[in-house]
Amino acid sequence: AQRVTQPEKLLSVFKGAPVELKCNYSYSGSPELFWYVQYSRQRLQLLLRHISRESIKGFTADLNKGETSFHLKKPFAQEEDSAMYYCALIRGSQGNLIFGKGTKLSVKP
Amino acid sequence: EPEVTQTPSHQVTQMGQEVILRCVPISNHLYFYWYRQILGQKVEFLVSFYNNEISEKSEIFDDQFSVERPDGSNFTLKIRSTKLEDSAMYFCASRWREGTGELFFGEGSRLTVL
Numbered sequence: 132a133q134r135v136t137q138p139e140k141l142l143s144v145f146k147g148a149p150v151e152l153k154c155n156y157s158y159s160g161s162p163e164l165f166w167y168v169q170y171s172r173q174r175l176q177l178l179l180r181h182i183s184r185e186s187i188k189g190f191t192a193d194l195n196k197g198e199t200s201f202h203l204k205k206p207f208a209q210e211e212d213s214a215m216y217y218c219a220l221i222r223g224s225q226g227n228l229i230f231g232k233g234t235k236l237s238v239k240p
Numbered sequence: 241e242p243e244v245t246q247t248p249s250h251q252v253t254q255m256g257q258e259v260i261l262r263c264v265p266i267s268n269h270l271y272f273y274w275y276r277q278i279l280g281q282k283v284e285f286l287v288s289f290y291n292n293e294i295s296e297k298s299e300i301f302d303d304q305f306s307v308e309r310p311d312g313s314n315f316t317l318k319i320r321s322t323k324l325e326d327s328a329m330y331f332c333a334s335r336w337r338e339g340t341g342e343l344f345f346g347e348g349s350r351l352t353v354l
Contacts, residue, residue, distance in 0.1 A: 175345040
């Protein structure tokens, strides 16, 4: 079964500390993975996708097929990074996203 | 920048009533989706729509639900006879092409069933 697991509901760090938001997946075939972010009272928006291998707002995520993981990392957290973060994978040709439960990141001053 | 817009932002209804949630996808997008998020739970796929028909639906999307694209701009989700457990945030999303094209989400419509 296709599944995305985000084990942490809440992650709290201090400003300037490194952040790692964990994501594991279960998928038969080659997965396409994404991180979506939802800032307070805003819509879900794409943060990054594994195929583009880019860094957005200082965040990076590497697909590790051996560990079936796609952890989101940032070396120095900022207060404006506080948000809900959702890991997701695409299922099927229609591009339907399967989401994890989300991790709330709280960055304290 | 074009956005997906949803109305209403919040609707309160009595159990058994019909509800229509409206979405205006980004104008040149071809694929449309509804997701829902029950409070404290994850975002769940409901249905995808392409070329004026449902392309995929989840087990949640039973006979009480329907979707329609009545004109060239709106994409609606109808719940015929609401149940308490339909209370959730409903998100509309659209994409301009298949495959790895990004999904653009609306801000959501919060449905409260009393």
